[in-house]
Amino acid sequence: MKAWLEDMLGIVHNGGPAELIFGRVATLAQQLGFENCAYGRRSPFSGVRPQVVMLSNYPAHWRARYESLGYLEKDPTVLHGQRSQTPLRWSDAVFSSTPHFWEDARAFGLRFGWSQSSLDAPGIGGMLTLCRSSEELTASEMANSESRMQLLSSIAHQALSRALANTPAITPVCLTPREIEVMKWTAEGRPSQEVAKRLLLSKATVDFHARNATLKLGVPNKTAAAVRATMLGLLR
Secondary structure (H helix, E strand, C coil), rough: CCHHHHHHHHHHHHHHCCHHHHHHHHHHHHHHHCCCCEEEECCCCCCCCEEEEECCCCCCHHHHHHHEEEEEEEEHHHHHHHHHCCCCEECCCCCCCCCHHHHHHHHCCCCEEEEEEEEEEEEEEECCCCCCCCCCCHHHHHHHHHHHHHHHHHHHHHHHHHHHHCCCCCCCCCCCHHHHHHHHHHHCCHHHHHHHHHHCCCCHHHHHHHHHHHHHCCCCCHHHHHHHHHCCCCCC
16 A cells, blocks of 8 residues: 555656656556546636547547547536546446447446546536456445545546646645644545544544645645645645
8 A cells, every 4th residue: 555655646746748647647547456547637618618638548449439429428427527526436327328338338348437526616627537347346345445546536637637737836835733644644545533543533623634624725625635735745
């Protein structure tokens, strides 16, 4: 876990162009058991349609087919991600309204997957998808790995969104020592109850510090806050 976390934090500290960052994300996704991954970023555009940028290591023929058939507008995982930041584990029920799309995706080996969106503001957001051709995602695997999957999603979004938008560095903020402690454990995927035991605090107190850090860092949840704090060098 520690080595994986250090590799993940390297995405933030090493920076670079979007394609290089995505390559690091794909490597970490493979370590989590997913042979394919994709990241899409949606932002307002001066025209009628929003601007969408997509990076993936999906088969080239699938990428071409996805674009030519306009699957972006039909993909249930994308539609879910535009409305909610709740992680989505793929199932037949998720794709029940688009059976032809689901059959097509499975034919290209995209059979078992998980998607997580990050919504920054109306019309602005991104989504990381992890998928593979065999072995269904079990409840046991989710219990062991989903916290790392969510952390990877958040760090991929913040690092790739900044690289794709070519935005300047984030303005530093000040966290208290206790907020930094809570963020350090959150960055390792530890739930609030476990952090409370480690710091000899109540869960309510840990949640209080996590909320304060989240507000100061201007992000929607504590996982994103841990990533943003890492990007600012506050957790070293």
